[in-house]
Structures are given as structure tokens and as C-alpha cells.
Amino acid sequence: MSYDDVEIEDMDWNEALGAYTYPCPCGDLFQITKAELRTGEEIARCPSCSLYITVVYNPEDFQESKSKSQKAPRRLSRTDNSGSVWYTEVNPYNTDGLRFMYCGFTPSRIIAGGVF
Amino acid sequence: MSRSRSFVWSWGAGTRGQLGNAAFADSLEPVQLSKFDGSEATSPPSWHGVVNDMACGGAHAVAILSVSNDGEEQAQVMSWGNGESGALGHGRTDDLSVPKVVEFFSGIRVSSVAAGWSHTAFVTLSGALYTCGSGSFGQLGHGDFGERLIPFQVEFVSSKRVVMAACGMRHTLVLTNDRGTPEQTSVFSFGAGRRGQLGLSRLDLLQQEHSSSRKLVKVSVPKEVAELTRRANDEVVELVAANGDHSAAITSYGHLFVWGRGFCGDSDYFEPRQVKNQQAPSVPSFKSHFCGWNHFTYVSLGWNHGLALGIDGVLWAWGSNQRGQVGTSDGEKPVSVSFSSETCAQDGDCIDQQWPKMVRVHGITGKCLISSAGSEHSAALCDSGEVRVWGWGEHGQLGLGDTSDVPLPQVVSLPGDFHKDSLTWRVFCGSGFTFVVANQND
Numbered sequence: 001m002s003y004d005d006v007e008i009e010d011m012d013w014n015e016a017l018g019a020y021t022y023p024c025p026c027g028d029l030f031q032i033t034k035a036e037l038r039t040g041e042e043i044a045r046c047p048s049c050s051l052y053i054t055v056v057y058n059p060e061d062f063q064e065s066k067s068k069s070q071k072a073p074r075r076l077s078r079t080d081n082s083g084s085v086w087y088t089e090v091n092p093y094n095t096d097g098l099r100f101m102y103c104g105f106t107p108s109r110i111i112a113g114g115v116f
Numbered sequence: 117m118s119r120s121r122s123f124v125w126s127w128g129a130g131t132r133g134q135l136g137n138a139a140f141a142d143s144l145e146p147v148q149l150s151k152f153d154g155s156e157a158t159s160p161p162s163w164h165g166v167v168n169d170m171a172c173g174g175a176h177a178v179a180i181l182s183v184s185n186d187g188e189e190q191a192q193v194m195s196w197g198n199g200e201s202g203a204l205g206h207g208r209t210d211d212l213s214v215p216k217v218v219e220f221f222s223g224i225r226v227s228s229v230a231a232g233w234s235h236t237a238f239v240t241l242s243g244a245l246y247t248c249g250s251g252s253f254g255q256l257g258h259g260d261f262g263e264r265l266i267p268f269q270v271e272f273v274s275s276k277r278v279v280m281a282a283c284g285m286r287h288t289l290v291l292t293n294d295r296g297t298p299e300q301t302s303v304f305s306f307g308a309g310r311r312g313q314l315g316l317s318r319l320d321l322l323q324q325e326h327s328s329s330r331k332l333v334k335v336s337v338p339k340e341v342a343e344l345t346r347r348a349n350d351e352v353v354e355l356v357a358a359n360g361d362h363s364a365a366i367t368s369y370g371h372l373f374v375w376g377r378g379f380c381g382d383s384d385y386f387e388p389r390q391v392k393n394q395q396a397p398s399v400p401s402f403k404s405h406f407c408g409w410n411h412f413t414y415v416s417l418g419w420n421h422g423l424a425l426g427i428d429g430v431l432w433a434w435g436s437n438q439r440g441q442v443g444t445s446d447g448e449k450p451v452s453v454s455f456s457s458e459t460c461a462q463d464g465d466c467i468d469q470q471w472p473k474m475v476r477v478h479g480i481t482g483k484c485l486i487s488s489a490g491s492e493h494s495a496a497l498c499d500s501g502e503v504r505v506w507g508w509g510e511h512g513q514l515g516l517g518d519t520s521d522v523p524l525p526q527v528v529s530l531p532g533d534f535h536k537d538s539l540t541w542r543v544f545c546g547s548g549f550t551f552v553v554a555n556q557n558d
Contacts, residue, residue, distance in 0.1 A: 049510050
């Protein structure tokens, strides 16, 4: 039985393993590669134990990359109550459709950011 | 000169060195690490001194030791295990199978520690909070999502006196009091908040950075859990606990609050809610705010279950029992928790209250003194001097010599030459491993 259902946004991309990972209760990591996601695989296994999780994701996000023009950063901005401007753009380093969001008074003064 | 010493045993998952026994392998049985003799250092493993506090995380551990050097007591912070994100605080990312002194804290007195999946929190005697390790969900509280390989002070709570910290998988809780007024406590939270583990209302979370329609919520700046700060009648929070995506607190009235990911598939709780014990008899409360037997002294959380110790020494559990971690004879039947929708009546009895479904952990003889929940296993110490373990056993985290799950508490036998009656015992469960510490003060 699947230990848990985990959404892909809750998983970490691990460059060294070449896989998306999520903590396993044994102390190791559940792992699934982009290649597996492309084939529609939804089980991420832990190399150290018998447990596995079901990864919840949109398979379309992992199909072969679209044309270059679609990969160009697309920026949206909005201003919140405090006057800070939030910028959201498609992360150009990632073909998975994940977006990069940062907050700053101007785009050149980034005070917080991250892939989500 | 005091001849105090600590005895330390570890067992369970060990491939990242988290057992501190100079090996990178699982251990199915308890191994005594050293005699912890305060007066003399032992050659490897480099354990010496008296353990004052300890915390076990996903695959790393950290301990505060008192070490006697030429008759002078010195405090040391040591860490070992998975160093991947810098959670060990040594400025490097390799795994360590032998405890190593965190040099950063030479000259800084650390009073308590907490460990999450891959981050660590240190609270100093003067009330400062330091964190290191992975910050990808904001769990370090520095206002960013980067990792720290050495401890950094959390400036956002520097105006408060930090009393203790608790680390969940990817979030952190901090208990503070206003300097000089210990009767006014606050709880702050930061890190991953999608399952409600930060105790902030959904409205608060929507105003945070990185919230969006994609639901992933990260908070990198400590936020006050208002529900726990504004308690009536000088009721203050005395203890916070976290693990997995769960959080809990106990107040000076012994009231237990739980929030975060729902147990057994229940919906998540975004704000702290008081847990009431359904099993307790509906006796009239003898005074306002004292309601039945719902008084707890300690709480410990796993990834899918929780343990709470009643003031009468009875150990209660709730949550998933899939691997026996709840410790009842109900087999795999899940035990759901329900929360009272309102607080206790000021006067009168509690018959009409909706009690949660806690179950008494079976097979504990005598009073339970302290308990600890790992990700999917549990351990408890009884006044009979026994260490009992139950739950998931695949990596030997029960220390019973095999890898089976155990649904009812079993006594684990600790090797070594000691008189258990003269020792003060503590138990610390990491995700898939267990530490027992026994302190002796001659």
C-alpha cells in the first residue's frame, strides 16, 4: 500500500540524484526521475526500504519540451497592501512549468525568491 | 568534583551515520556508545561528558554535553549523521558517523536543541535562537529559502527570549516569552505551511510570500500563532512539539492543542485546536478550567500518530495504527482524533463535550515517565525502569533484534553494566532510529 500521496510541488528536485525526492520515514528519500514522470510513472520508491509513495502530478507538465518561444520568461506582477511588487515568471531554467516568484521594490532589488 | 556520567544507547536506521557508533549501517539491537564518563575522554567513538539535551531528526542527531576539562565544566554541542544540507552545522555537507563538536558554539551556552528532517534549531541559555540546514521551505526563519551550513541567529525573534524550539519535517515552532515577564508567552512558526502545521489561519497564509493558487505555502519569517498567545486567565504555553506535518502545544493548565495535517485522512487543521480525551470519564470539573482528566504533561508527534502523557502517568495515543505505532490491540484499525468544537464550560461538568478518540497505550506497567514518537515508531520509559518500544521495525528502530513491526509495547534490553534505579532516563526517537540516554549523578 502506498505510504502517502504527495503532490509534485511538495517534492524537492535533487540535482545529485537526478530525481524529485520526498522524505521517507526511514530517513532516506523517495525518488522519481523526470524520465519516469514522462512515461506516466506515479510511484516514487525509497532505495532503503519497502515503502513507496504515489506522486500526484499533471503528466502534461513532463511531456517533451515545447517550442523555444514558449520557454521564454513570462512575467506577471501585482502590488500587495504594503506596496511591495510581486513578480511571477515561468522559470527559464526549468522546463516543467514551475514558476519563479520573487518580491522586491524593484526587480533589481530582490529580497526573497524561490522556485515553487 | 562531580562524577556524573551518561550512558547512551542507539539503534535502528544508520546508513547516514545517525547512530553515532562509527558505522554507516543499520543496527537491529541497542549498542552502548560509551560510558560517558565526565572525567575522562574515551577513544573512538568520541563520546564523553554528560548529555543535557538531545534531538534526533530525519537522519541526523544533535546533543548538548557537559564535559569536564581539568575540573572545569564546559558545555559542548555535538552533531552527527546526515550532513547533506548543512544541518550538522559544521560548515560542510558530508555525513558523520561519529559525533563532532559544533565549533560555532564554543563560548555560547546552548540549553536546548531540536531537529527536523534536514534542519536543526539551537536555543541558547540567554534566549537566542540559531538555525542551520535546509531552508528550502523557509524553515530556518531567516527570511529566505537558502541553506545554512553553520548556525545563524534568527534575528526576527531576537527581541524575545526564546525558551524552546521544535522542528517538524519542514517547519519550525518557537516558544518565547517577553524578556522579564515569563507569564507572557508567544508561539512563532515558520517553514512549510500547506498542511496547516504553522497554525496560521488560511487568511494569514494567503498574505504570505509564495502563496498562490498552486497551494504551496512557505513562510520564511517567524509568524506569531495568535490563537496560542491570546489565552485567557494567565494560561501560557509551556511546551511545543512538531514532527512530520504536525504541531502541538501544552499549556500551563495541561491543555493539549494540536494542529497541522489531519490524522487518518482527516482534513487538516490550520489553527490550534484543543484535544479532549474521549476515554476519560465524564467527571464533573471541580474548578473552572479543570475539565475531567484532560491534563497532559508531555506530547510527542510522529508522522502519522501522536503520544500524550497524562498527569497521572497514563500514556495516550492517537492517529494511524498501520504499523502498530499507536500501541493498542486494535490491530490496524485507525484511530481518528476529533477536536472539541468549543472549549470547556467554565463551570459544571463536561458530559456534553465532544471528546477526541484517544486510546490508552497497552502494556505499559506502572507510570509512564516520558515518551517519544519517531516517524512510525514509539518508545516510552516507565517508572519500573523499563524501556518499551512499538510500531514500525523495518530498520531495527525497535531494537528487538529483528525487522518486524510490533503492535504492543515490548521491553527492549539494553546491554551494559549499570544500575537502572540510580539513573535518570530519557528517550529520543529520530525518523527511523532511537536513542536512550541515562544520566547518573553521584
